[in-house]
Amino acid sequence: MSAVVKATDVHKRFHSLEVLKGVTLEVAEAEVVVVLGPSGSGKSTFLRCLNHLEKIDSGRIEVNGHLIGYRERGDGSLREERGRVVARQRAEIGMVFQRFNLFPHMTVLENIVEAPVQVKGMARRAARDVAMDLLEQVGLPDKAAVYPARLSGGQQQRVAIARALAMEPKLMLFDEPTSALDPELVGEVLDTMRALATDKHMTMVVVTHEVGFAREVADRAVLMDDGVVVEDAPPKKFFSKPEHPRTQQFLSKIL
Ligand code: ADP
Ligand code: MG
Numbered sequence: 001m002s003a004v005v006k007a008t009d010v011h012k013r014f015h016s017l018e019v020l021k022g023v024t025l026e027v028a029e030a031e032v033v034v035v036l037g038p039s040g041s042g043k044s045t046f047l048r049c050l051n052h053l054e055k056i057d058s059g060r061i062e063v064n065g066h067l068i069g070y071r072e073r074g075d076g077s078l079r080e081e082r083g084r085v086v087a088r089q090r091a092e093i094g095m096v097f098q099r100f101n102l103f104p105h106m107t108v109l110e111n112i113v114e115a116p117v118q119v120k121g122m123a124r125r126a127a128r129d130v131a132m133d134l135l136e137q138v139g140l141p142d143k144a145a146v147y148p149a150r151l152s153g154g155q156q157q158r159v160a161i162a163r164a165l166a167m168e169p170k171l172m173l174f175d176e177p178t179s180a181l182d183p184e185l186v187g188e189v190l191d192t193m194r195a196l197a198t199d200k201h202m203t204m205v206v207v208t209h210e211v212g213f214a215r216e217v218a219d220r221a222v223l224m225d226d227g228v229v230v231e232d233a234p235p236k237k238f239f240s241k242p243e244h245p246r247t248q249q250f251l252s253k254i255l
Helices: 044-050 083-090 108-119 124-137 152-163 183-198 213-217 233-238 247-254
Strands: 003-014 018-026 032-036 060-064 070-072 078-080 093-094 171-175 203-205 220-225 229-232
Touching: 003 044, 018 213, 032 044, 032 093, 032 213, 044 060, 044 083, 044 171, 044 203, 070 213, 093 152, 093 220, 108 124, 152 171, 152 183, 183 203, 213 233, 220 233, 220 247, 229 233, 229 247
Parallel strands: 032 203, 032 220, 093 171, 171 203
Antiparallel strands: 003 018, 003 060, 070 078, 220 229
């Protein structure tokens, strides 16, 4: 199977703080990779590098076979890609954040229709049909005309997923999508993500501490610690027989 994500020796620093110290990770098509790790270990930064919300200092990141954010010079060195090209690359990568970042002044339907119309030039009518299908998929067909403030956090997060899917991404990135939710709302969001994985075979990188989701849905679980990938294993092995002491230590805190 071909790699959708191919990150090789990615380094990233913020001033004197080296946050990513050589991250290498591949994600195959239709694979679900869950990333766990202590707070501050670089998980969000790495996800943000995957769609070039952050520049990287060295290494390379390919998504769907394209270098993300950079263009290779004849001598093999990289220079930053133009904004228009980056926007096009980013359109193929959906991202869902911890905080629902829906546009508050737009209805649910308008939220989902916006990017396909503005970025892809899709006809508004067609975009609306797509949006209604997606609302069906995330279980909210009756919320099309509602404003985000009227929805629960779990419903908002499902709309955020539908909005990302409207761009027909080849890769979905999730950064702790349930950690800002009240506990009783976590399940509906995880169920939506699970359906995306099992029914739609979406390629997904999910930063989460939801161990149940990782065990049931992930093909691989990865521990990131202090800016590197420490462990990368099928969930069964990851959670029961991790190789690295740092993984054991981390798991002893969360399990
Ligand atoms: P995680 O998601 O694993 O909790 P982050 O990737 O958010 O970790 O952060 C890793 C480290 O990088 C933290 O020490 C954080 O304070 C720092 N950091 C993240 N973003 C910035 C930024 N824009 N400027 C400076 N430091 C940052
Ligand atoms: Mg984070």
